[in-house]
Amino acid sequence: xxxxxxxxxRLLGAGLRALLVLTLVTGVVYPLVITGIAQGLFHDKAxxxxxxxxxxxxxxxxxxxxxxxxxxKGQQTPDADxxxxxxxxxxxxxxxxxxxQYKLILSGATNLSADSKVLIKQVQDAKAAVVKDNSAPGYTxxxxxxxxxxxxxxxxxxxxxxxxxxxxxxVHRVAAKNGLPVSAVEKLVKDHTEGRTLGFMGEPRVNVLExxxxxxxxxxxx
Amino acid sequence: MSPxxxxxxxxxxxxxxxxxxxxxxxxxxAKVYDSRKHLRVEKWIYKAIGANPDTEMTWPAxxxxxxxxxxxxxxxxxxxxxxxxxxxGSMGFSSVNPAQSFNTAVSFVTxxxxxxxxxxxxMGHVVQTAGLAxxxxxxxxxxxxxxxxxxxxxxxxxxxxxxxxxxDLVRGTLRILVPGAAIAAIVLVACGxxxxxxxxxEVGQFMxxxxxWNGGAVASQEAIKELxxxxxxxxxxxxxxxxxxxxxxxxxxxxxxxxxxxFSLTRTFGVMVGSVKQGYAILATMFTIWLGFVALMMWTEFxxxxxxxxxxxxxxxGKETRxxxxxxxxxxxxxxxTSTGAVDSFHSSxxxxxxxxxxxxxxxxxxxxxxxxxxxxxxxxxxVIAVFIAxxxxxRTPEYLGKKIGGREMKLAACYILITPALxxxxxxxxxxxxxxxxxxxxxxxHGFSEVLYxxxxxxxxxxxxxxxxxxNTDWYNTMTGLAMLLGRFLPMVFVLALAGSLAEQxxxxxxxxxxxxxxxxxTGLLVGAILIITGLTYFPALALGPxxxxxxx
Numbered sequence: 086x087x088x089x090x091x092x093x094x095r096l097l098g099a100g101l102r103a104l105l106v107l108t109l110v111t112g113v114v115y116p117l118v119i120t121g122i123a124q125g126l127f128h129d130k131a132x133x134x135x136x137x138x139x140x141x142x143x144x145x146x147x148x149x150x151x152x153x154x155x156x157x158k159g160q161q162t163p164d165a166d167x168x169x170x171x172x173x174x175x176x177x178x179x180x181x182x183x184x185x186q187y188k189l190i191l192s193g194a195t196n197l198s199a200d201s202k203v204l205i206k207q208v209q210d211a212k213a214a215v216v217k218d219n220s221a222p223g224y225t226x227x228x229x230x231x232x233x234x235x236x237x238x239x240x241x242x243x244x245x246x247x248x249x250x251x252x253x254x255x256v257h258r259v260a261a262k263n264g265l266p267v268s269a270v271e272k273l274v275k276d277h278t279e280g281r282t283l284g285f286m287g288e289p290r291v292n293v294l295e296x297x298x299x300x301x302x303x304x305x306x307x
Numbered sequence: 308m309s310p311x312x313x314x315x316x317x318x319x320x321x322x323x324x325x326x327x328x329x330x331x332x333x334x335x336x337a338k339v340y341d342s343r344k345h346l347r348v349e350k351w352i353y354k355a356i357g358a359n360p361d362t363e364m365t366w367p368a369x370x371x372x373x374x375x376x377x378x379x380x381x382x383x384x385x386x387x388x389x390x391x392x393x394x395x396g397s398m399g400f401s402s403v404n405p406a407q408s409f410n411t412a413v414s415f416v417t418x419x420x421x422x423x424x425x426x427x428x429x430m431g432h433v434v435q436t437a438g439l440a441x442x443x444x445x446x447x448x449x450x451x452x453x454x455x456x457x458x459x460x461x462x463x464x465x466x467x468x469x470x471x472x473x474x475d476l477v478r479g480t481l482r483i484l485v486p487g488a489a490i491a492a493i494v495l496v497a498c499g500x501x502x503x504x505x506x507x508x509e510v511g512q513f514m515x516x517x518x519x520w521n522g523g524a525v526a527s528q529e530a531i532k533e534l535x536x537x538x539x540x541x542x543x544x545x546x547x548x549x550x551x552x553x554x555x556x557x558x559x560x561x562x563x564x565x566x567x568x569x570f571s572l573t574r575t576f577g578v579m580v581g582s583v584k585q586g587y588a589i590l591a592t593m594f595t596i597w598l599g600f601v602a603l604m605m606w607t608e609f610x611x612x613x614x615x616x617x618x619x620x621x622x623x624x625g626k627e628t629r630x631x632x633x634x635x636x637x638x639x640x641x642x643x644x645t646s647t648g649a650v651d652s653f654h655s656s657x658x659x660x661x662x663x664x665x666x667x668x669x670x671x672x673x674x675x676x677x678x679x680x681x682x683x684x685x686x687x688x689x690x691v692i693a694v695f696i697a698x699x700x701x702x703r704t705p706e707y708l709g710k711k712i713g714g715r716e717m718k719l720a721a722c723y724i725l726i727t728p729a730l731x732x733x734x735x736x737x738x739x740x741x742x743x744x745x746x747x748x749x750x751x752x753x754h755g756f757s758e759v760l761y762x763x764x765x766x767x768x769x770x771x772x773x774x775x776x777x778x779x780n781t782d783w784y785n786t787m788t789g790l791a792m793l794l795g796r797f798l799p800m801v802f803v804l805a806l807a808g809s810l811a812e813q814x815x816x817x818x819x820x821x822x823x824x825x826x827x828x829x830x831t832g833l834l835v836g837a838i839l840i841i842t843g844l845t846y847f848p849a850l851a852l853g854p855x856x857x858x859x860x861x
Contacts, residue, residue, distance in 0.1 A: 093375075100375040103356045103473060104383055104445070107480055111444040111531075112437035115485060119492045119527040123502035126493075131502040133520060133550065135510065142511040145520075147499055147549035150513055166514070173628065177653075181428035184400050187507055189519050191425050192544035194625040194653035196776035198754035199613025200861055204656070208618045233621035234628050240547030240652045246628040285308065285316040287555020288631035297513055 138298045146295060149175070149245045167218055168262045170247075170255050170300065172293045173234055174211055178242035192241045211236035215254070224257040246290035249278045263304050273299055314605055314633020317559055321566075321637065328567050333574020333586070339482045340455045340475060341579065352477050360477075363468035366808030369456055372472030373449060373800060377416050380442060384412035387438040388430075397431030398506045406785035413789045415442035417796035418450055418678055420532070420539030420648055420771035421788055423779040427521040427542050432504060439539060440528045444488070447535030447568075448479035450646075450680030453800050454572060455579075457684045460807030461708045462580045464815050469807050483568070484535060491530035491564055498560075499553030500526035525550055533564035536678040538648030538771040546638070546651040547627055558630050558651055562638050565647050569676035570594070572683045580708055584826035589686055591831045596675035596838070597644055600668055604636040607660040613861040616658060625653030636661075643668035646678025648771025655750070655758070655774035659861055662754075662774065663854025666761055669768045670846045671838055672727060678769065684803045690825070691720045691806075693837040697823050697830075707825060709815035719806040726798045728845045730767035730791045735760050735849065737787075744783050749776025753860075757853035762788060767795035 123131035136146045144150050149172045153163035165171050179191035197204035212228055215235050219226045232250040252274045260270040277296045280289050345353070345360060353360045364372065385408050387394075392402035403411065407423055414421040415438075424430065430439065452475035459469050496502050505522035512518055525541045529551050532538060542548040552558055570590065577586020609632055611622040626635045635652035642649050643665040654665045668675075674685040695712050698705030705712040712720075738744040738759045748755035758777040765772055766788040773779070779788065824830065 096375040100379040106355045108441045112441035116436045116524040116527045123496040143513045196655040198750045199616045204615040233619045233623040237624040240625045241544035282555045287629045290628045
């Protein structure tokens with residue numbers, strides 16, 4: 086009995102020492118070396134691919150943002166600022182519920198199921214809004230023209246990109262709101278459309294933040 | 308190019324990359340575990356542990372090593388979270404509560420990486436890097452070690468000896484996982500994954516004002532999270548978060564990382580038992596199932612049945628624009644047919660049948676190709692059962708790799724395959740029957756039931772993915788999924804190691820004209836059939852109430 090207790094203690098001691106040594110290797114040396122290399126070779130990317138406009142950091146090219154008007158009195162959700170290209174819905178995003186000294190964005194999806202009544206309503210409402218916002222005199226958007234990414238929330242809620250189809254659908258509205266010729270805005274979208282990597286990886290897309298920065302430049306030059 | 312064609316091309320590129328890696332990676336791993344030489348740093352580590360790496364262990368001794376190391380790991384990780392509030396480098400994050408700390412500690416030690424917490428608001432630098440990421444390495448190394456011990460059981464005869472656990476653990480970590488993860492982490496950073504210790508800081512926004520970002524050692528953790536089939540994300544959105552998985556290339560690369568060790572281990576197995584053809588037969592079984600699941604998933608996701616998806620026009624809910632439907636389908640299947648559980652898109656919003664495919668993948672026992680190590684030993688157990696069924700058909704004593712599959716071996720194999728279904732079904736039934744656990748469901752109807760079934764399927768099989776609408780941060784789910792993970796990881800290991808010991812003691816049976824040729828396609832067919840039938844019979848009623856009901860209604 087005594088013997089087996091000693092043996093167990095000895096074994097647990099060996100386990101603890103093994104864990105501490107491996108923690109040193111994989112939990113201290115490994116991340117520090119990788120951080121050193123990353124900061125040395127890929128400084129900008131390792132720090133979040135920050136993107137600047139007029140010398141000021143305005144976000145990351147990888148993280149989607151919202152382009153809304155300030156909240157009006159009594160409003161729960163702000164209205165979209167239709168001057169700018171809009172990204173995807175982000176109904177799964179949250180705010181932090183613990184460690185509330187911070188105001189963190191919690192990445193996430195809605196997790197609503199394909200037969201969820203709530204999701205059906207979200208999609209229908211989003212579609213109606215896209216149709217209404219983007220239809221201008223002489224340019225009618227049909228519900229069937231609205232691409233899926235315009236009415237669904239992404240996995241992260243931080244999707245930086247929209248499909249080229251959704252960007253093109255917004256061209257007339259953006260041009261009208263900013264007093265720009267449609268052709269100029271069309272060209273802007275075309276220049277910011279990224280094809281599949283090597284022609285087959287992923288899907289074609291337009292980075293909304295980069296597009297809006299370019300749009301702002303264009304408006305300023307007008 | 309149509310999205311379907313692009314999806315197929317991505318699949319082919321992935322298969323090509325895995326095929327190129329198969330022989331070199333498999334051979335290298337065999338060399339690692341067969342080698343008699345110790346690196347200098349390893350000798351130093353063995354001295355620190357106080358273990359002689361050349362001592363051969365019988366199965367009970369090997370098992371004691373596994374259990375002792377894992378028990379200490381759970382305790383260490385638990386305490387790290389409980390003390391987070393006073394640890395420096397934690398960005399002022401408070402300590403994690405006891406139930407969630409227990410759940411998370413068990414989750415990472417068992418290679419499950421189920422997360423009932425939000426990474427970006429709960430875990431500081433120290434817990435993420437020195438706690439969670441460490442277990443990403445060592446839990447994977449433990450899995451491979453147990454698989455290698457079973458392979459040695461087949462390869463050796465007239466001995467009870469299975470190798471040395473400490474040597475296998477240290478070698479797997481130092482010679483396979485650390486170098487692999489280091490290369491992968493640099494590739495990920497080069498593509499935009501973040502790697503810094505800047506903590507929480509303000510970053511300007513386009514519309515004015517600022518947002519708070521949580522910096523961290525993300526790329527280094529992401530690399531081992533995929534390579535070690537762990538799956539616990541730095542951020543809540545896991546590999547859908549652009550800082551974890553920034554581009555379509557990193558997405559394919561991460562799928563490659565998930566699959567490369569589990570698939571290549573069949574080569575390691577072939578080399579170690581002295582017949583690479585036996586490895587090919589196991590590989591063919593895993594590959595057939597994996598490819599079939601990917602094809603089914605792409606079909607159902609591109610078809611996007613389900614009223615909400617029909618209204619939207621494509622199954623893009625919970626999916627990222629840069630990945631699209633095709634690449635997300637490949638990721639979803641690969642993560643649930645291994646023990647990974649990382650996600651680049653959210654399974655709960657897949658089509659009803661698509662969600663069912665992710666669940667069925669886990670229910671197969673995660674053996675196609677399965678987790679690091681656990682996939683191989685799970686598949687070898689199924690091979691033993693398939694051999695036994697074939698033996699019954701022709702009325703001969705079943706043999707596999709020159710070892711007789713007798714009563715003792717069959718009892719151990721049968722116990723192995725009964726554990727996880729028992730855990731899944733009992734815990735799910737209890738959660739449905741009790742008054743409060745169903746309150747955690749987000750969705751109603753069949754999908755609500757699926758959320759609970761998915762949770763316990765994921766926990767018991769050590770996957771870690773979720774139909775994440777379920778609020779799992781309650782005492783019931785934290786405790787019960789914790790138990791499911793513990794029992795689902797270590798009870799099967801007991802039977803695997805006991806089986807290994809029993810096989811290693813046998814003397815080899817000579818091959819005769821009547822021996823079932825387990826390296827032939829006929830056996831692969833038999834094995835695929837056995838896996839599907841056994842799982843089908845076990846889980847069909849539960850699947851019919853959840854994903855099948857949802858999928859067929861739409």
